[in-house]
Each structure stands twice: as C-alpha cells, then as structure tokens.
Amino acid sequence: MSEQSKLIFVPLDERPCNYEFPYLLAKETEYLVERPPLTMMGLKKRPGDADQLWSWFEASCAGADGAVVALDTLLYGGIIPSRLHVLKLEELTARLERLREIKQRYPQLKLYAFQLIMRCPQYSLSDEEPDYYADWGREIFRKGFIQHRLELGIATGEEIRELAEIDLRLPAGVLEDYLGRRAVNIEANKLVLELVRDGIIDFMIVPQDDSAPYGHTAKDQEKVRERITALDLELKVYMYPGADEVGCTLLTRMMNKAAGRMPLVYPRLSSVQGAFVTPLFEDRFFYETLKYQILAAGGLIASSAAEADLVLLISTPGETMEEAVSQKHAFHSYDVYRNLMELVEYGEFLLRIKGMPVAVADVGYANGGDQKLVKMLRHKNMLFDLAGYAAWNTSSNSLGTVISQAMIYLLYGRTQAHLDFLALRYAEDVCYCSVVRGELSEGPVQEMGYGKYELDGPRGRVAARVQERLSQELAVRIDSPAGSVRITDCYMPWNRMFEVGLSVRFLPS
DSSP, X not given: XXXXXXXXXXXXXXXXXXXXXXXXXXXXXXXXXXXXXXXXXXXXXXXXXXXHHHHHHHHHTTTOSEEEEEHHHHHHSSTTGGGTOOOOHHHHHHHHHHHHHXXXXXXXXXXXXXXXXXXXXXXOOOSSSOTTHHHHHHHHHHHHHHHHHHHTTOOOHHHHHHHHHHHHHSOHHHHHHHHHHHHHHHHHHHHHHHHHHTTSSSEEEEEESSXXXXXXXXXXXXXXXXXXXXXXXXXTEEEEEOSTTHHHHHHHHHHHHHTTOOOEEEEEESOGGGGGOOOTTOSSOHHHHHHHHHHHTTOEEOSSTTTOSEEEEEEOOSXXXXXXXXXXXXXXXXXXXXXXXXXXXXXHIIIXXXXXXXXXXXXXXXXXXXXXXXXXXXXXXXXXXXXXXXXXSSHHHHHHHHHHHHHHHHHHOSOHHHHHHHHHHIIIIIIIIIIIHHHHHTTHHHHTTOBTTBOSXXXXXXXXXXXXXXXXXXXXXXXXXXXXXXXXXEEOTTSSSSOOEEEEEEEEO
C-alpha cells in the first residue's frame, strides 16, 4: 500500500458505534479513512439516501486502496431500514450490480463487506422494528421459534398448543408483511455471495444481530450457510454473532493483511465455565464466537502466552449472563464460579514483568462494564496501559471492538488516539452503560417529563444531565495518577437512553 493509504468506509448506520468507532481507531495510523457525510446517512427509521450514497461511494473509490462496506446501508439505507423497506428484489439486484462495475473500474480495490441476516427479537417493541412489532413481536418470534422446532421434531406438546393459539390471534397481514420482507432480504444475502464467488468482494462477514438457536433468523442462517457451502466460500465468508462492531473488525483485518501480519492472541478467561456460556442475544458457546472474532480481524488463537503477540484477559460470566445493571445484587455464579482477582494479577504480571501487550474483554455482563473488575484495574494503575478495553452492548460487540483496538495497538503503539479511545470506552461502557443509563432511565428522566425511548432531543436537558453525571463517575471510577478523562461533547444520537454519543480526551498527569 502507498504511504498514506486511502480507505473508504460505508458504516452500518449513523450511530457513533458504527460511524465513529472505526474512524477513531484509524486515527494516527497510515490510513486515511473517508466516510459518507452524515447528511447522506439516515436517522434511525429514516433510511439514508441510497442514490447519493452509491454516487459518493463510486466517486470515492478512485485512488483508494481498500473499502469496508456495510451492504445494508447501500441496499436499504441502514440497519433499521433493512427491517422496514418495501423494496423489490429487482431493485436490490440492480444496486448490487453496481459493485461489479466499481470493481471493474478499480481492480486494485480490496473490498471487504458485511451484510446482516434480518433479526427477529423475542419481545414486543417497535423502537427498531416495524410499528406492528409493538403489538405482535413476541408472537412473531414464538411462531418462528416453535415452527422451527416442529420441523426438527423437537417441539413439546405445550409449544404446539401455544402455536395454535398464536395462529388464531396473529393478524395474517402482519405476518405476510414480515415474512415477505425476510424472503426478499434473504435472496439479497444469497446474491451477495455470488459477488464473493466472482472475486468482486474479497472477504465477507454475515453477522448475527440478536440471534437465537431456533426461529426465523436461525432458519435463514441455514439457507445462507447452504449457499456458502454450495459456492465453496467457507474460507471467504464468516457467519457468527455480532453486528455493530464489524466495521472495526474489517478495518483491522485490512490493516493486518496490508502489513503482512497475523497476530497470535492468547485468551485467558476468568472462569473455567466461561467458555461454555451462551451470551445473551447470541446462539452459541462464547468460545466458538471468540475464535471467529479473532480470525475475522486477521489473527489466530495462540496456545500459550509465551508464543502470543497479545494476551486477551476475558471476564466471562461463571454460569449464565446477567445484564450489567443487575451487578449491584450479589450473584453466586459471578462471585464463586469465576476469579477476577487471578485475572487482574496475571494481567499485571504480564504487563509489568514480561512487558507484554494486554487487553481486556469485559464481557461478564451484557450492556456494560464490570465495576469490580474496573476498580481492580484502576487500583493496579493498569487502565491506560492496556492495549484495549471494551464492555458495551453484546458480548460480540465488545469482543470485536477490543480485539480491533488491541491489534491496531500492536501495529501503531500507544498514540494519543489510542488513549482517547480507551478513555471513551471507560466513559461509555463503564460509567454510562453500567451506571448512569440505568440510574437516570428509572425515575429521573420521567421526572423531567420524558421517557427512556423519547427524550428532549439529542442535545436537550437529558444530555446535559448525562454529561454532568458521567463527569462525576469518571472522577470516581477512572481518573487516576496516570491521568484523567475530559468529556468534550455529549449527545443522545437516537433521542433515547440506550446509546450515548461522546467525544472525550485523555489528559495525562
């Protein structure tokens, strides 16, 4: 690659985790990352402008070395619009054909892509789904779940009775709309695989957002997997749980390939049973996904710390995974079936005595950091000496993020951009996700006259309150003799409490 390599990046949507994280990770590297202007991207349920996005992408590919592309954005206008559109397969086919033209015009372009299989949440809520999902989401999920088990011959009598009852209640029009869109999307998934076969797309990930072992999404996975096998693409198309972290993963893979590197990662778990826990919102044992996440970013699992380039300390649950907000209560499986103390002591030994790069995947809880773990890391003054840290949203979201940050650290070292990204993770994953979000969502937001799914705009009173509380938590939980974290911007991207948009700086002492 040339001295400053130009990399085109089409994000999955406009939220910071998709639009900002890969861009921030590439800062102070030899990669110039170009993204579409935010005005072209959508806003939650409003799709991005597909024609504008394609034109921008085509024009930007001139002189670029590589591209990381969320196909859901180029096809549907974003991740949420992929669940709401009324597009015909012919329109999607025509859009995909443009990738062939682009690759013919720019044959030097390394093209990495990802495309989701449409999710099917287990609950009735329309925040990120069609409006009817507020009334019928649970039924749509259960119908798919039980039907799948029925086809496999493992449905119970109780499940069969439940299915009959759902069939009496669930409106035919609702199901028709839902299944019709799924059918179109899955055909688009299959068409993309032909682009991989023909060498238009060099590598691809089919991430599983909010997956379950049975149901509509699991059955669609089978269809795509069959096609992958039929086209002999097993080594070029990976399918595993995740979604919002994949932009980071593919960016890192591109950097590793360009540098001719394949980092060896030694994972050290806080619990013997941790490898066999199926994380919330996922469909398989943790360790199987871990292998994929390391492989997809361009690395391999090492069999020992001695041969590793990087040691990944992983705080897993001891038995079953809980939400981060629940950690104020004692849980036997967290306190007895895992050993965080050993994990931290081992990490400090490798870092200080052996001089090894050490990163922390804090995936003991879903949707936020483990406060005890972070307290111990701070006590050891390790927080800003780590190669990476993440603890946001799902286990896979965190894994992909921390693995990406740590592998980029192996290439470029302890830059200011690296320290700022660590600071962002502590502010967001620990202070916001595991403390401030829950605290403000259950009471204070309502007292201000709003609800957790409808605030007073991205930069209203709620955002100001969030920033104030985050600054207090950072002072108590993160700031240390090494330095402090300053918030320079705070907003609520989707006008709800679930995610926060932050800009932060790490200020060394």
